[in-house]
Amino acid sequence: MVTVNQQRFPRKRTYLMCSPDYFAVEYAINPWMDVTTPVDRDLAVKQWDRLRETLVGLGHEVHLLTPEQGLPDMVYAANGGFVVDGSVYGARFKHEQRAAEAAAHHAFYEAQGWRFIAPSETNEGEGDFAYVPEAHGGLILAGHGFRTEIPAHAEAQEALGRPVVSLRLIDPRFYHLDVALAAIDDENIVYFPGAFSAASQRVLTQLFPDAVIADDEDAMAFGLNLVSDGANVVLNSEATRLAGKLKAAGYTPVPVELAELKKGGGSVKCCIAELRH
Numbered sequence: 133m134v135t136v137n138q139q140r141f142p143r144k145r146t147y148l149m150c151s152p153d154y155f156a157v158e159y160a161i162n163p164w165m166d167v168t169t170p171v172d173r174d175l176a177v178k179q180w181d182r183l184r185e186t187l188v189g190l191g192h193e194v195h196l197l198t199p200e201q202g203l204p205d206m207v208y209a210a211n212g213g214f215v216v217d218g219s220v221y222g223a224r225f226k227h228e229q230r231a232a233e234a235a236a237h238h239a240f241y242e243a244q245g246w247r248f249i250a251p252s253e254t255n256e257g258e259g260d261f262a263y264v265p266e267a268h269g270g271l272i273l274a275g276h277g278f279r280t281e282i283p284a285h286a287e288a289q290e291a292l293g294r295p296v297v298s299l300r301l302i303d304p305r306f307y308h309l310d311v312a313l314a315a316i317d318d319e320n321i322v323y324f325p326g327a328f329s330a331a332s333q334r335v336l337t338q339l340f341p342d343a344v345i346a347d348d349e350d351a352m353a354f355g356l357n358l359v360s361d362g363a364n365v366v367l368n369s370e371a372t373r374l375a376g377k378l379k380a381a382g383y384t385p386v387p388v389e390l391a392e393l394k395k396g397g398g399s400v401k402c403c404i405a406e407l408r409h
């Protein structure tokens with residue numbers, strides 16, 4: 133059972149973000165994108181910058197990836213790779229429109245001297261992979277169904293040497309794992325069961341009996357697309373109900389407004405890749 137008012141301790145994180153300088157909704161590759169809805173790019177940059185400042189204000193280190201013209205989704209930096217124990221499993225995007233982002237991420241990691249494993253299989257980085265370091269000795273949770281393909285789960289396990297648990301996503305609104313599930317500390321998660329197949333829900337119940345459970349309203353507000361340092365949970369300001377549940381479980385919700393970036397089908401977590409040494 134989660135103990136109410138339990139004290140939570142933050143752990144300093146290193147993140148990677150990419151400014152939405154070229155952000156636009158020019159194509160629709162997920163149900164949230166509508167090319168007829170206008171996007172205010174200046175506002176997107178302001179909201180993104182506020183998110184970056186929030187992370188820095190919490191004591192975290194934020195690296196920046198240089199945005200590239202013609203790659204309007206590059207702001208969703210979480211999709212460019214998955215980093216565990218100092219090793220990077222690179223991304224291979226499902227949609228042609230985003231394919232070139234993978235090379236930019238690869239170049240960043242190489243320049244920084246990370247061990248990089250080039251993927252053969254389709255996978256969208258932290259969009260579909262989550263890491264829970266103290267759960268069962270260090271567990272990777274991996275989504276499939278819309279973007280990342282199952283063979284990538286086995287490839288990630290070989291690349292990173294940590295067990296990978298495959299979870300099937302069944303609702304196109306929650307097309308990446310990170311809109312349906314997030315690690316809230318080193319051993320626990322929050323998730324929306326309705327985004328997963330019945331069998332995957334059973335797996336999650338078995339592995340995480342103390343998980344915080346979110347509902348459709350929390351998920352639709354992009355509440356699960358969050359980052360947590362183990363104590364402070366940075367999440368979309370629209371997810372007020374989920375913020376309440378996390379507070380009741382002893383975490384400190386830190387709401388941020390990211391309405392412009394929601395138009396591309398992403399929120400807090402999508403903008404942030406965690407670099408785990």
Ligand SMILES: CN(C)C(=N)NCCC[C@H](N)C(=O)O
Pocket residue numbers: 161162165205208210211230258259260307308310311357396397398399401402
């Ligand atoms: C929260 N999610 C789903 C992410 N991890 N990334 C957002 C990607 C958005 C982009 N337009 C796309 O559809 O790929």
